[in-house]
Amino acid sequence: MVDVILGLQWGDEGKGKIVDFFAPNYDIVARFQGGPNAGHTLYVGDKKVVLHQIPSGIFHQNTVNIIGGGVVLDPITLKKECDLVASFGIDVKKNLFISERTNLILPTHRALDKASELQKGESKIGSTLKGIGPAYMDKTGRNALRVGDLLDKSFISQYIKLRLKHQKLLDNFHFIEDISTWEDEFFEALEFLRTLNVISSEYYINNEIAKGKKVLAEGAQGTMLDIDFGTFPFVTSSNTISAGVCTGLGVSPKQINEVIGVTKAYCTRVGSGPFPTELNNSVGEELRRIGNEFGATTGRPRRCGWIDLVALKYTCMINGVTKIVMTKADVLDSFEELNVCTAYGINGKETAEVPFQISKVDIDPVWKSFKGWHTNTSELKNVVALPTAMTEYVAFINDFVGASVHYISNGPGREQIITV
Numbered sequence: 165m166v167d168v169i170l171g172l173q174w175g176d177e178g179k180g181k182i183v184d185f186f187a188p189n190y191d192i193v194a195r196f197q198g199g200p201n202a203g204h205t206l207y208v209g210d211k212k213v214v215l216h217q218i219p220s221g222i223f224h225q226n227t228v229n230i231i232g233g234g235v236v237l238d239p240i241t242l243k244k245e246c247d248l249v250a251s252f253g254i255d256v257k258k259n260l261f262i263s264e265r266t267n268l269i270l271p272t273h274r275a276l277d278k279a280s281e282l283q284k285g286e287s288k289i290g291s292t293l294k295g296i297g298p299a300y301m302d303k304t305g306r307n308a309l310r311v312g313d314l315l316d317k318s319f320i321s322q323y324i325k326l327r328l329k330h331q332k333l334l335d336n337f338h339f340i341e342d343i344s345t346w347e348d349e350f351f352e353a354l355e356f357l358r359t360l361n362v363i364s365s366e367y368y369i370n371n372e373i374a375k376g377k378k379v380l381a382e383g384a385q386g387t388m389l390d391i392d393f394g395t396f397p398f399v400t401s402s403n404t405i406s407a408g409v410c411t412g413l414g415v416s417p418k419q420i421n422e423v424i425g426v427t428k429a430y431c432t433r434v435g436s437g438p439f440p441t442e443l444n445n446s447v448g449e450e451l452r453r454i455g456n457e458f459g460a461t462t463g464r465p466r467r468c469g470w471i472d473l474v475a476l477k478y479t480c481m482i483n484g485v486t487k488i489v490m491t492k493a494d495v496l497d498s499f500e501e502l503n504v505c506t507a508y509g510i511n512g513k514e515t516a517e518v519p520f521q522i523s524k525v526d527i528d529p530v531w532k533s534f535k536g537w538h539t540n541t542s543e544l545k546n547v548v549a550l551p552t553a554m555t556e557y558v559a560f561i562n563d564f565v566g567a568s569v570h571y572i573s574n575g576p577g578r579e580q581i582i583t584v
C-alpha cells in the first residue's frame with residue numbers, strides 16, 4: 165500500500181515537515197519525481213535541515229528511504245547532503261537506496277538551464293537552475309545517462325558523447341562559462357555514488373508491498389507546477405501529481421491508498437508565472453514577513469497572496485486528494501480580515517475553473533471575506549482549543565473544494581500539528 169504526500173499549490177507548502185511527521189508510520193519513504201528541488205525544510209530537535217535530493221524520512225532510523233526512477237539526480241548535491249545527514253549520525257549506506265533507473269543531472273545540464281534562462285530574458289521561468297529541465301529533456305529525448313549506467317564500461321564514452329551534444333547547444337546559446345570545476349566535483353561525486361545502494365527499486369518496493377509494508381511517496385514542487393496540469397510554461401519538468409507516483413516508482417494505481425495534499429492557509433509562489441491571488445501590497449508584505457516567505461536555500465522572496473480555492477479545488481481533483489493538511493495556519497493569527505478566492509473574473513465573466521490560458525489572461529479574483537481570529541494558535545495542541553473563526557475558515561474551504569482538512573500545522577516544529 166502506498167500513501168502519497170504532495171503539494172497542492174506552487175511548492176514550498178511545508179511538505180518536508182509533514183513527511184517527517186508521518187514517516188514513523190511507514191517502512192519506506194520514496195521520492196518519485198523532481199530533482200534537487202528548492203528545498204524541503206524539517207527540524208531535527210531544534211536543528212533546521214533543508215533537504216533537496218534525499219527523502220524527508222531519512223532521520224527515522226527504521227525507515228528505508230528511496231530515490232525513485234522518476235527523479236533526476238545531481239550527484240554533487242547528493243554527496244553534500246549525505247555528508248550533512250551523516251553529521252546527525254545517520255548511516256546512508258544502510259537506509260538510503262537509489263533506483264538504477266534514476267536519471268543523472270550532468271554539469272552541462274546545469275549550464276544549459278542557465279543559458280536557456282538567460283536567453284529567455286524577461287520571459288524567464290525563474291528556474292532553480294539546477295539542470296532539472298535539460299535533464300528531463302534528455303530523458304524524454306532518450307539520451308540520458310542513468311545511475312545504473314555507472315556500472316557499465318561504456319559510461320565514460322556515453323558521457324563524452326552527450327557532453328559534445330550539449331556543447332553544441334551551449335555554443336548556439338553563446339554560453340562561454342567554464343564548467344570544469346563543476347565537472348571535477350561531478351566525477352568525484354560519482355565515485356561516492358558508486359558506494360551507495362543502487363537497486364532495482366520497482367522490484368524492491370513491490371516486494372515490500374506484497375509483504376504488507378507501508379510506503380509513503382514524497383512529492384516535490386507542487387501541482388500548479390506540474391508539467392501537464394500546471395501553469396504552463398511556468399512549471400517544472402516532471403509530473404508532480406499523484407499519477408507521477410506510478411510512473412516514478414513503478415507501482416500500480418491500485419496500490420495508491422491515501423493522497424494527502426498539503427496546502428498553506430494562504431498562498432505563495434516563487435519564480436515567474438501567473439498567480440491570480442497575489443497581493444502586491446502591504447498585506448502581501450505582512451504575509452511574507454510573518455510567514456518568513458523566503459526561499460529555503462536561495463533566500464529568494466516568495467510572492468504572497470490569499471488562498472486560491474479555484475486552484476485548490478482543481479488540484480484536489482487532479483490528485484484525487486483524500487486528506488488535506490493545512491500548514492502555516494499560525495501565520496494568519498494576527499490578520500484583521502482574511503480573504504479566499506472563490507472564482508476568477510476573466511473578460512467580465514466569472515469561472516470556477518482553472519483556464520487553459522491562465523498564463524495569458526488577466527484574472528480578477530472574486531473574494532469571500534472572513535474575520536481573523538486574533539489568537540496565538542502556535543501553542544495549541546487540540547482541535548477543541550482552535551478559535552471559532554479558524555474552524556469556520558477551514559469548514560468553508562472543506563465544503564468548497566470537496567475534500568477535508570484533517571491536520572492543521574501551527575508552526576514549523578515537528579510537534580506543532582493538530583489533528584482535526
Ligand code: GDP
Pocket residue numbers: 171175176177178179180181202203204205206455460491492493494495573574575576577
Ligand atoms: P516544502 O518545500 O514544501 O517542504 O516547504 P519549504 O521547506 O520550502 O517551506 C516551508 C517553510 O515553512 C519552512 O521554513 C518550514 O519550516 C515552515 N513551516 C512548515 N510548516 C509550518 C507551519 O505550520 N507554520 C509555520 N510558521 N512555518 C511552517
Ligand code: IMO
Pocket residue numbers: 171174175176177201202203204289290291292293294296297383384385386389398399400401434435436
Ligand atoms: P519544493 O519541492 C517552489 C519553481 C521555480 C520555477 C519553476 C521551474 O521545495 O516545493 P525548475 O528548477 O524546475 O526549472 O523551476 O518552478 N520551483 C519551485 N517553487 N518550490 C519548489 O520546490 C520548486 N521547484 C521549482 O521557482 O518557477
Ligand code: MG
Pocket residue numbers: 175176177202203204205460
Ligand atoms: Mg521548498
